[in-house]
Amino acid sequence: MSVSIDGVEELAASLQDLDESISDNVQEQLEDVAQQIAVTAKQYAPIRTGLLVSSISAIVLAQWVVEIICDVGYAIYQEFGTSRIAPRYFITQALNENLSGILDAVAAGVTAAINEFGG
Amino acid sequence: MSSSVGVVTATVEAIDNASPVFEAISGDAATMAGNISTDVSNMNSTMDTTTVSLRSISSGIIAVGAMGSTIASLASSFGLVDSQTAKYIRTVMQMVELVGEAMRVYNMLTLLTQGHAATVTVDTTAQTANDTAVTEGAAAQTALGTAVMAETTEQTASTSALSLSTIAQNVWSAATSFATSVCDALNISYGTFLILTGVGIALVIAASVAMMSFASNMNQATSSVKSFNSAAAATPQRRITSSERELRHF
Numbered sequence: 001m002s003v004s005i006d007g008v009e010e011l012a013a014s015l016q017d018l019d020e021s022i023s024d025n026v027q028e029q030l031e032d033v034a035q036q037i038a039v040t041a042k043q044y045a046p047i048r049t050g051l052l053v054s055s056i057s058a059i060v061l062a063q064w065v066v067e068i069i070c071d072v073g074y075a076i077y078q079e080f081g082t083s084r085i086a087p088r089y090f091i092t093q094a095l096n097e098n099l100s101g102i103l104d105a106v107a108a109g110v111t112a113a114i115n116e117f118g119g
Numbered sequence: 120m121s122s123s124v125g126v127v128t129a130t131v132e133a134i135d136n137a138s139p140v141f142e143a144i145s146g147d148a149a150t151m152a153g154n155i156s157t158d159v160s161n162m163n164s165t166m167d168t169t170t171v172s173l174r175s176i177s178s179g180i181i182a183v184g185a186m187g188s189t190i191a192s193l194a195s196s197f198g199l200v201d202s203q204t205a206k207y208i209r210t211v212m213q214m215v216e217l218v219g220e221a222m223r224v225y226n227m228l229t230l231l232t233q234g235h236a237a238t239v240t241v242d243t244t245a246q247t248a249n250d251t252a253v254t255e256g257a258a259a260q261t262a263l264g265t266a267v268m269a270e271t272t273e274q275t276a277s278t279s280a281l282s283l284s285t286i287a288q289n290v291w292s293a294a295t296s297f298a299t300s301v302c303d304a305l306n307i308s309y310g311t312f313l314i315l316t317g318v319g320i321a322l323v324i325a326a327s328v329a330m331m332s333f334a335s336n337m338n339q340a341t342s343s344v345k346s347f348n349s350a351a352a353a354t355p356q357r358r359i360t361s362s363e364r365e366l367r368h369f
Binding site for chain 2 (some may be wrong): 008011012015016018019022023026030033034037061063064065066067068069070071072073074075076077079091092095102106110
């Protein structure tokens with residue numbers, strides 16, 4: 001009697017493909033949602049000269065790591081306020097509004113990978 | 120937060136817990152495949168040393184080769200068992216292990232059942248030899264004794280097979296019930312579960328774990344923002360002193 005086990009290499013290859021697909025899809029989704037957060041933040045940001053709004057952007061720091069940045073020196077005073085400036089929380093609000101969207105984005109990325117390689 | 124003074128940044132990071140799980144599955148599947156080959160080899164050795172010639176049923180046992188795909192799935196299932204990324208995964212993996220073990224028991228049961236049939240054949244042959252021996256004289260009594268021993272061996276094998284059958288039925292029933300509940304929870308078909316157990320379950324669970332980690336990080340991030348806000352609110356605000364005001368007027 002003999003039993004041959006085959007398909008182990010194929011299984012490993014499939015898992016690797018699946019892993020890469022998840023990485024790519026989730027990354028893509030995260031970038032999209034980061035852009036959405038930036039757009040939302042611009043909507044909440046105070047406008048005087050437009051510099052603050054125009055400095056808001058989303059960038060990719062690493063795999064599955066994105067950053068929403070308001071790249072002017074006085075942004076923190078507008079965000080959290082001072083003794084004379086009311087806090088606007090434009091970044092915080094944008095994050096809070098898109099929290100579920102972030103999770104949905106990750107789920108969508110994983111789902112796309114499942115559909116692609118998981119049958 | 121920011122690298123420049125006054126700049127506000129918010130970092131969104133998702134933790135990839137799936138990749139290590141996939142790597143573990145790949146490694147464990149290969150290990151399990153090797154272990155199964157070793158088990159089969161040991162089984163062969165045991166059969167070779169069995170008094171009753173199980174070789175006569177080798178043609179029947181070859182049918183076991185048909186379970187190659189099942190064993191391949193079993194390998195991946197057992198591979199999952201070793202991945203200990205989360206309690207949830209371990210729970211599912213225990214179930215997968217249960218299914219795999221039931222399959223293993225069933226396979227052994229198949230062997231014993233076929234062995235039983237073979238020994239019945241051997242016993243029938245022995246009985247025939249016995250009848251002949253009785254007719255031919257006292258010398259045939261030895262053959263009869265041998266036949267009786269074969270009968271005893273066959274009965275033992277039969278009893279073992281029945282015992283294993285009961286165990287296998289119980290294990291299989293429990294595993295099937297549990298697997299069904301998992302299938303329902305994951306909204307996948309039972310067929311998909313059986314075929315894609317190694318991949319599908321790990322993927323879904325790993326994804327869930329990834330998302331849970333992600334959610335946890337976001338909660339921490341949100342919490343940190345709140346802490347910052349609280350700290351900022353509690354910080355005494357700097358006010359222009361009268362001397363500074365005078366200085367400005369000057």
